[in-house]
Amino acid sequence: MARMKFLCDAERCIECNGCVTACKQENDVPWGVNRRRVVTINDGVPGERSISVACMHCSDAPCMAVCPVDCFYHTEEGVVLHDKDLCIGCGYCFYACPFGAPQFPQQGAFGVRGKMDKCTFCAGGPEKDNSPEEFAKYGRNRLAEGKLPACAEMCSTKALLAGDGEVISVIYRQRVTLRAARGTRSGPPWGWDSAYGPATQAGAPAQPPGPAPAAQGGKS
Amino acid sequence: MMRAMGLMLLCSLLFALAACGERAQVVNYKQGTYQGKPDTPPYQNPPFNGDKAAWERELATRAQAQNEYKRTH
Numbered sequence: 001m002a003r004m005k006f007l008c009d010a011e012r013c014i015e016c017n018g019c020v021t022a023c024k025q026e027n028d029v030p031w032g033v034n035r036r037r038v039v040t041i042n043d044g045v046p047g048e049r050s051i052s053v054a055c056m057h058c059s060d061a062p063c064m065a066v067c068p069v070d071c072f073y074h075t076e077e078g079v080v081l082h083d084k085d086l087c088i089g090c091g092y093c094f095y096a097c098p099f100g101a102p103q104f105p106q107q108g109a110f111g112v113r114g115k116m117d118k119c120t121f122c123a124g125g126p127e128k129d130n131s132p133e134e135f136a137k138y139g140r141n142r143l144a145e146g147k148l149p150a151c152a153e154m155c156s157t158k159a160l161l162a163g164d165g166e167v168i169s170v171i172y173r174q175r176v177t178l179r180a181a182r183g184t185r186s187g188p189p190w191g192w193d194s195a196y197g198p199a200t201q202a203g204a205p206a207q208p209p210g211p212a213p214a215a216q217g218g219k220s
Numbered sequence: 221m222m223r224a225m226g227l228m229l230l231c232s233l234l235f236a237l238a239a240c241g242e243r244a245q246v247v248n249y250k251q252g253t254y255q256g257k258p259d260t261p262p263y264q265n266p267p268f269n270g271d272k273a274a275w276e277r278e279l280a281t282r283a284q285a286q287n288e289y290k291r292t293h
Binding site for chain 2: 069071073076082123127128141144155164171
């Protein structure tokens, strides 16, 4: 086995937030903490794209590098996990992470910040697998049950892929090849090319009826 | 002449064996300075009970469930 990875297909993501909901439900994530979120660029403008983001389980993880108490570790599958018993909730990992993955439970604007919480690739943490202690601290350990992360398995359009990097890259490559074979640009509209009506010219989707869309702006 | 041929044979043998010293170019995760509790591999406990191959097969099967081209065609 190579290593566990997430791969989000921006051509397919429809910003339904099903992955966010599945993650929260599966891991009983507390209020105010989002291990996963959907980021949309050019929201409401033809050609908008959404992508589901969580911990990317980096090979050379910056959170691991900056942690003052060394509570992060890599599993042999390449998943970055941490020990909540050791975490002091300092927030360095939040500043170091380029994806904003580390989350901190907090009560009010000036409340006490809790221990860091982040995506575990549904692999639990350093407690006995599928024990109540593991679930309470880290959420469900689906990997130990032979399952993939809930966010990807629940994705309705299969935009979000999870699993062995080599396997999911083959799945993604097959998709891209089929899209090209179907000719999304010059042939029948498919995916985002058909989202706002037929294309007016090669590659450019038609403008939606009604008033012009508001100024471009990102939404997370 | 024989000496030169022997030398060439030796050189070719060394060249052929050069690839044997090549290291695998994959990430080797080290625990580094991790201070927390040890974690067990995901296949260590039931239902897999240490059978890594069965666990990998199960994950490979589930990964293909994400490929709807394979599911529908």
